[in-house]
Amino acid sequence: MSSAQPIESSTPTGGSELQLAKAYTPADAETFAWSRWRDARCFHAEPTDAGAPYSIFIPPPNVTAALHLGHALNNTLQDVLTRYHRMKGMNTMWMPGTDHAGIATQSVVERRLLQQGKRRSDFTREQFIAKVQEWKDEYEATILSQLELMGASCDYDRVRFTMDPVCAAAVRAAFFKLFDDSLIYRGKRLVNWDPVSRTALADDEVEMEEVDGHFWYLRYPFEDGSGYVTVATTRPETMLGDTAVALNPKDPRAAAVRGKKLCLPIVGRVIPIVEDDYVVMAVEQGGDPADTKAQFATGFLKVTPAHDPNDWEIGIRHGVAAINVMAPDASISDRHGWEDVSAEARAFVGLSREDARAAIVAWFKANGLLEGVRPYRHSVGHSYRSHVPVEPYLSEQWYVRVTDDRLRGAALRSMNPAQRDGGAAASATSGAAAGAGAAAVGDGEITFFPPRYAKTFQHWHENIRDWCISRQLWWGHRIPVWSAEIAASDVVDRAAVDSARGDLVGCNGAWRAMGCSEAVRRRPDGVYERFVCVAEHADAVAIPALAAAGFRQDEDVLDTWFSSALWPLSTLGWPEPARFDMQGLLEKWNPSAVLSTAREIITLWVSRMVMFNRYFLGGRVPFRHVFIHAMVQDGFGQKMSKSLGNGVDPRDIIQTHGADAMRFTLVQMTTDTQDVRMPVDMVDPWSGEMFSPRTITDAAGYTVADPMQVSPKDPSKQITSAYGAATGKATPTVDAPLALNTSARFDVGRNFANKVWNATRFALGNLTPVPGDASVDPATRPLVDRWIVARLSHALTTYERALASYRFNDAADATYDFVWREVCDWYLEAIKPTVKTDAAQQQVLRTVLDASLRLLHPQMPFITEQLWPAVAATGRAGLRGVNVPASELCARAGWPSVDTSAVDRAAVATFSRVQQLVDEIRTLRGARQVLPKRKITLLAPAGVRALVAEAGGVVEALAGLGEVADLPTERPAGAVPIAFEGQELLLVNFSDAVDLGAERTRLEKVITEKLRLISGFEGKLNNPGYLAKAKPELVAETRTLMEEAKADLDAARRSLDALR
RNA sequence: GGGCGCUUAGCUCAGUGGCAAGAGCGCUGCUUUUACACAGCAGUGGUCACUGGUUCGAAUCCAGUAGCGCCCA
Secondary structure (H helix, E strand, O other): OOOOOEEEOOOOOOOOOHHHHHHHHHHHHHHHHHHHHHHHHHOOOOOOOOOOOEEEEEOOOOOOOOOOHHHHHHHHHHHHHHHHHHHHEEEEEEEEEEEEOHHHHHHHHHHHHOOOOOOOOHHHHHHHHHHHHHHHHHHHHHHHHHHHOOOOOHHHHHHEOOHHHHHHHHHHHHHHHHHHOOOOOEOOOOOEEOOOOOOOOOHEEEEEEEEEEEEEEEEEEEEEOOEEEEEEEOOEEEEEHHEEEEEEOOOEEEHHHHHHHHEOOOOOOOEEEEEOOOOOOOHHHHHOOOEEEEEHOOOOEEEEEHHHHHHHHHHHHHHOOOEEEOOOOOOOOOOOOOOOOOOOOOOOOOHHHHHHHHHHHHHHHHOOEEEEEEEEEEEEEOOOOOOOEEEEEEEEEEEEEEOOOHHHHHHHEEEOOHOOEEEEEEEOOOOHHHHHHHOOOOOEEEEEOOOHHHHHHHHHHHHOOOOEEEEEEOOOOOOOEEEEEHHHHHHOOOOHHHHHHOEEEEOOHHHHHHHHEEEEOOOOOOOOOEEEEEOHHHHHHHHHHHHOOOOEOOOOOHHHHHHOOOOOOOOOOOOOOHOOOOOOOOHHHHOOEEEEHHHHHHHHHHHHHHHHHHHHOOOHHHHHHHEEEEEEEEOOOOOOOOOOOOOOOOOHHHHOOHHHHHHHHHHOOOOOOOOEEEEOOOEEOOOOOOOOOOOOEOOOOOOEEEEEEEEEOOOEEEEEEEHHHOOOOOOOOOOOEEEEEEOHHHHHHHHHHHHHHHHHHHEEEEEEOEEEOOOOOHHHHOHHHHHHHHHHHHHHHHHHHHHOOHHHHHHHHHHHHHHHHHHHHHHHHOOOHHHHHHHHHHHHHHHHHHHHHHHHOOOOOHHHHHHHHHHHHHOOOOOOOEOOOOOOOOOOOOOOOHHHHOOHHHOOOOHHHHHHHHHHHHHHHHHOOOOOOOEEEEEHHHHHHHHHOOOHHHHHHHHOEEEEOOOOOOOOOEEEEEEEEEEEOOOEEEOOOOOOOHHHHHHHHHHHHHHHHHHHHHHHOOHHHHHHHHHHHOOOOOOOHHHHHHHHHHOOOOHHHHHO
């Protein structure tokens, strides 16, 4: 710590209080707290530590970029849970780490290389991976430092990366077992193919561009010569691969063509007519006239499963073949699956797709089968790399058979039965297992918060498709399979392989003896192929042997989610903990307590973790709760993104508001009903002040900050917005510096932190350092002390209940209301006159303060840790029935508790009356603008005076009373009446002269309000249905309220009369 | 196209059948009362998106309409 450290303690024997700076400076607390936490290693957990296990696996952030506000939110919530349970005494471990994010990371690195004029193909695989590795190292370090800045209490000794050796071992083991259990197979799939770079692209690497194209109307004759149908297409060159024509079953012509066959022109292939809902009907047949597609459609759709994703789906639904007519360079080819090449069709083989399009259109025209051409503007996917149109291309990929009951069924059975719809469907999907009747390990153990997300999970699994796990990338876990073509004579069980119709058939050969798993298949072209999956421990022996035998390793890597799916296993050392010195972790911390994540990832990640964890760990679920948190959007309901320049960097917020302020605000805004809008403000680089930027609408219709802004302090000074910088529409310069994004929302947290700081400062100034006496019994204390102890208990209970059901905003509000509204506004104000001289009251204050810091710690760890030693230096906290066990560190302190014996419910009720009385008097003071210094006199009946007496000076102090006396028989001149519990009280001496006009206005307002109330009550009480059916105590309560309101009304009327 | 949500004060959001609809920010007035002006006290502000229904009673439950968002296809 620097000399700016705001805490300076005097000599212990000096007896004087500690000195704190007037304003809270977050940066000091952040440095101070981390130095203590690090020294104590207090976030490290060992399986042998005491306490029931509580663990959380961080959703590993991608190493593509620094953490954004969404990460800040999710990690704050996880940290709140982690710190809370640690304080509860559980054996708490929060596993940190990062994800290699295959496609995303490779893309950003390739994009950066492209700026230097280089491509992936300029490097060897090893060189390129080294480049990506550099990027990863940089961002992994950034991310971990961000987690620390935010105060995340991860077990940093256990940081994992999805491609480090521990995780890689798990990937190898998992793949091997799935392969060996025949849950992995080869399948076909359409990928986004770039014919120039000859690579597959991820969906987000495809850029949609508007293109001026055409619809060609082609005639396909019926096989029986009875005429033709006309199909419309934007891509006539694909017709060589047509295997059906589809129309909508609702089309009026459907019955007439049902069962008929068509003869595909040029090729001569006979193809069926199928009926499918997907087909857009032409306007004439009942299609939507407002739908552009319907305007262009004929109602007949050519189906080319191998060259169009929608046609692929139709092909699967109707069982028609997929015929690939193109080579990887997108030229027409008869060597990639097209076998029925007619003599006429042979002329097109070898043409580029562009030439083929022209030639085919010409052929249809020449043969009188071209019905027409219409211009059509539509969007076409282009490669972000080569900028040519992307070709949907059929290719062979590796799949996991997640539709198997051992995976899909297990995931469904893991659901809490109370959250799962449809008992019948449930037992049907459990298949054979349902017959056994007994629930297996892990069944029914996963509960979603909020519950509605269980539906997403269930629906996903009921409609799940097999999972394509291969990716044509270099960055990732390489698929551990070697393959080679083999002679038919080498196939041992040829009959079984032949009857498997292309599927892999496991076998026991020489490779299995070497520790590998082996399978053989017969390809459609009749060639036999052997696949060998190598287990990691067999690498040294098997790989050289495979290479020598002519086998080649698969070039592809695994989908990123394959290693992510193993996260709860791999990070704990599965399958060989001893190999990495990680014994005991898996048993202790898997299953974890909760997975906290965003909803978009339920299908990609949550589902797969459940399937894998259950499959590899004997049915165990990876986590018992799934908490889905809200999304943070900008002030216009738009996603925060780099390109819109509306993102808020957590590091900027930490700098301007402090980490605790950011955390508190994020926790408080996390409700479970809806997403949260965060209006984005900017920091003026010229003045340092926050302001709301001018906005414009961009081309895509988004509301964004104007690229150039002016300083709110000095309109002659220019500012560049993040949107301007992100889009290149403005460039930050010395004369127009970049403004940081921030949000005024975080002021709430900053103000609260400052309040906590100053409340503590006040308390420290009033606490005489003593050993502390925990035997002080709250029951012997004055009303206000008994009240605050009861309210502490209430706050703790509310907080605990809220966290138990992941209602974070309720938890934050509980702390805010208790600390600010109750401790600061009432308790501290109430004890000001007495606390300095009352040692027992000091013990109450010390204890309330100590417990408050503990209560606040999970959400505001830094400020509480910094204040902790100062409070401890005043003496041992604790009261009879209020337990706050001593601790060196707030982060390791026990969670406070209040025994029911120390909770005085009567005190709460009485104090609530005191608050009402004070409020009434204050309202009048406010209305009459009575100066705070002026002491006024209250004239009240005996019952009210007794209440004032019981409050022990609190009413006098908070309402500014100088004297309390009995009501005189005659109303004194200048007395102003107020209503309290249906009685009339008088206030006198509050002003030198009564303003009659103002007084009349006030009373008339009171009368109007009371009349409104009374009419509401009367309406109810005159309603026979209400009297008959509502709960009796409710009716009685209404009557009481009615009586009070009437008394108040009468009093106000009398006062008004008196003024006349 | 299918699914899941949302619409409450100027703004951001609570409030899942019962007192008179709440909080924070903003705004207005007063107060620099030695914890805090990043504050205190008081106040202003709402046809609970719309239409219908159930109920003694609806912001809350049901149905429909409109708008917005997300996921899947």
